[in-house]
Amino acid sequence: MISSPPKPAKPKLATRRRLIDATARLFAEHGYNGLTMRSVAQEADANLAAANYHFGSKDALVLEMLSERIQPINKRRLALLEEAKRRNGKLAPSAHEIFHSLIFPIGEEIARSSKSRWSLAQLVARTFTEPVYFIERMHQKFFSQIAKLYHQELSLAFPNVPTKEIHWHLHLAVSSMLGALAQHRRLRDFTEGVCSEEEVGEMINRLIRFVTHGFVMGINSSSTE
Amino acid sequence: MISSPPKPAKPKLATRRRLIDATARLFAEHGYNGLTMRSVAQEADANLAAANYHFGSKDALVLEMLSERIQPINKRRLALLEEAKRRNGKLAPSAHEIFHSLIFPIGEEIARSSKSRWSLAQLVARTFTEPVYFIERMHQKFFSQIAKLYHQELSLAFPNVPTKEIHWHLHLAVSSMLGALAQHRRLRDFTEGVCSEEEVGEMINRLIRFVTHGFVMGINSSSTE
């Protein structure tokens, strides 16, 4: 009698993968200091020593997870920005198109990660507010170049506006984006149930319009004063 | 020979006060989980047991500190709002006046706390992003009523706008405020040195204009679409 190769009923993903996913969930919920190797092991249904075996340390594990989650979003941002530039030919993209390319990819990733949808929003926002030094450093590495690029693009779109004004308003726009992502889970409480966190696309679209208005109107009012 | 009563060269503040101040600094910098009783004791130049003697527990110490820092800001907010209403008589205050009363008091407190000026901005922002449960609860207690009040005021100022729209845009405005406070210490890096964190008043004024624009334009564009 030939028996088929014994496959586990639930074909577990590789331990490495489960560890990273568990780290993402727990980091988003509890932050770096609130995340423990034991909680990761339990959440990933793995042994405590597994995380250190695969990644070497807690820091390395978290960095690997952050890199894996953030890089695709940045790639998509650049793609959308290029697409907008191609679409406009010689004209510079509008502020709305630029901020759309900056913010929309996060919404896409949130929608893609169907399980515990909002954890990614919390995660992205957490990387900005975490006081842990190495996370600050690495986030700067991930984001400083993309910030430079968007500043260039906005300077082209608003050629008469001083560099400093662009800097100020871009900073406010990015801060607003991060604040909105970080606070979104409190939307229901804050609005006494009137608005719901489930409306992912609506939140992203409103956010894009909000920062576009703040940016454009701020730029114009400061240059005419 | 009559000797004057021996006064310490540096008349130390009461231990209780030094502990609270040290807690504020360390909470702003490291968050709740990154703050330890031993670091507080060291920063306050006090004994480890002193904190538990005066406050009972770490939680109680942090709550006392947060309450002491946040309540005056909220009192000032209400005062400015009432002043604006009185100034306008029967007319409702403008969106700019309303958001001024919401945001300006934080700038005042930042300017007042001359030592390590920006720690208060970090502190306020941290209370919104800390994942620790009891901080979420207490922050909700501090802020839910004031949020309700501002929603009422904005509903009077924009009587033709649906409640849900007010809720959405107020949420975005508050989120932007918190994001800007949390991110301000990175302003210099983010703008490659073009903008400086020292310009407290400028930042606050820009922020007020930014959220006012985002709010008003968002309200108008959504009601005319």
Add this chain to the structure above:
DNA sequence: AATCTATTAAAACGCTTGTTTGAAAAAATA
């Protein structure tokens, strides 16, 4: 001056943390 209360101080308690160890199990290779 004597008594009582409030505060400070050092040491220890029980618990959790990230990390390491060494052997068992599984998988891959020959």
Add this chain to the structure above:
DNA sequence: TATTTTTTCAAACAAGCGTTTTAATAGATT
């Protein structure tokens, strides 16, 4: 099938955590 490599697992490690205890000190009150 035999051997080697990779991965899992339970147990333990040292260090740091919040908190408690017990004694010494300072300040006020009688």
